[in-house]
Amino acid sequence: MSAEKKEFGRLKPDDSAATAQVSLPAGDDPVDLSLAEHAAKGDKGAFERLMWRWWDRIRGYCATFVAFDPELAEEAAQESLIRIYKALPRWRKESSLGGYLYGICRTASLDVIRSRARHSARSMSVEDFDSLSLESPHSTGEANVLQEEANQMLAKAMQRLDPEDRSMLYLHEVEGKGLAELGAMYNLPVGTVKSRLFRVRDKLSVMLKEMGYELR
Amino acid sequence: MSSAEKKEIYLKDALKDAAMSSAPSFPDFADVYRKAEQRPRKVRRIAFSAAITAVAAAASFWIGIAWNSQTSRDIALIDSWTVSAAPVAVSVSTTQGAQNEIVLTAYQTSPVNLFVQDLWESSAGTGL
Numbered sequence: 001m002s003a004e005k006k007e008f009g010r011l012k013p014d015d016s017a018a019t020a021q022v023s024l025p026a027g028d029d030p031v032d033l034s035l036a037e038h039a040a041k042g043d044k045g046a047f048e049r050l051m052w053r054w055w056d057r058i059r060g061y062c063a064t065f066v067a068f069d070p071e072l073a074e075e076a077a078q079e080s081l082i083r084i085y086k087a088l089p090r091w092r093k094e095s096s097l098g099g100y101l102y103g104i105c106r107t108a109s110l111d112v113i114r115s116r117a118r119h120s121a122r123s124m125s126v127e128d129f130d131s132l133s134l135e136s137p138h139s140t141g142e143a144n145v146l147q148e149e150a151n152q153m154l155a156k157a158m159q160r161l162d163p164e165d166r167s168m169l170y171l172h173e174v175e176g177k178g179l180a181e182l183g184a185m186y187n188l189p190v191g192t193v194k195s196r197l198f199r200v201r202d203k204l205s206v207m208l209k210e211m212g213y214e215l216r
Numbered sequence: 217m218s219s220a221e222k223k224e225i226y227l228k229d230a231l232k233d234a235a236m237s238s239a240p241s242f243p244d245f246a247d248v249y250r251k252a253e254q255r256p257r258k259v260r261r262i263a264f265s266a267a268i269t270a271v272a273a274a275a276s277f278w279i280g281i282a283w284n285s286q287t288s289r290d291i292a293l294i295d296s297w298t299v300s301a302a303p304v305a306v307s308v309s310t311t312q313g314a315q316n317e318i319v320l321t322a323y324q325t326s327p328v329n330l331f332v333q334d335l336w337e338s339s340a341g342t343g344l
Contacts, residue, residue, distance in 0.1 A: 044245075044249070056236070059235075059239035060232065060236060063235040063239035064231065070238045074239075082252050082255075085252050147233070151237070154225055169231070170235065173227050174232050208225060212223055214223055214225065215225055216226045
């Protein structure tokens with residue numbers, strides 16, 4: 001088995017048995033469900049509490065989708081909140097709340113990228129990342145500087161990936177979403193999600209290797 | 217820390233760091249409510265404009281149809297053709313039988329004259 005395949009062995013084992021187009025598991029937090037129900041009826045307090053509970057996941061997902069561009073990330077996250085606020089009353093309870101929220105964030109982020117591309121107000125080229133300073137003003141020690149540099153190299157490599165692939169990788173690696181859940185979210189068969197994640201990780205690994213980094 | 221360790225990237229941690237450092241810190245709920253309330257108005261405005269455009273298009277279509285049918289009833293039939301010394305005269309009759317005469321201020325061999333003559337010859341049996 002190749003090193004990449006061993007790496008890919010980290011994918012959730014139960015996912016491999018899942019069939020294509022699996023419905024989302026009902027793994028939502030009861031507190032979230034209760035808040036979502038109240039928010040759907042127009043309770044702004046419940047909406048705000050729900051969004052605060054989801055804020056890190058929403059902003060992290062949106063930032064990854066737009067390739068860590070701070071301006072686009074803010075726009076995408078804010079647009080996601082607006083759409084969630086408007087869409088919650090239409091949420092069908094039989095589907096996962098998480099999948100529903102991430103789906104809204106995905107379309108909102110995609111629209112923000114498209115809108116920006118249309119207006120061409122700001123180019124999101126790789127050169128933008130190249131021009132970034134590798135020294136952070138907040139970094140004091142060598143370890144911080146190296147960490148900052150590594151993050152920027154990763155951001156640079158991620159920039160070259162497809163937004164959908166970036167976001168899928170983020171959900172899998174950071175949020176711990178399984179293949180079945182991702183398949184339902186992205187409307188893809190589990191096998192496709194698995195091979196896509198493998199390819200994305202492999203591509204990222206190759207790009208980072210060219211930059212002198214080893215992906216773990 | 218060895219140089220080999222320095223060059224390693226732990227995907228999960230690095231992804232999270234990169235995402236969190238570029239993401240906004242706080243949500244702006246006031247902006248959310250304001251924009252959420254503005255959007256239905258915007259949608260209604262677009263729908264109203266689309267409805268007005270559709271009504272105008274339909275109206276102009278039917279007015280065009282009516283106009284065409286109206287003018288076709290008054291179409292003149294050329295029932296005779298006479299050539300005289302300049303100016304050239306064309307005698308026409310309407311469907312109501314009224315006699316009219318159109319005087320063409322053109323020479324006998326001019327394109328207008330020849331066109332009318334051709335028109336008369338082709339429509340003499342069946343009308344225009």
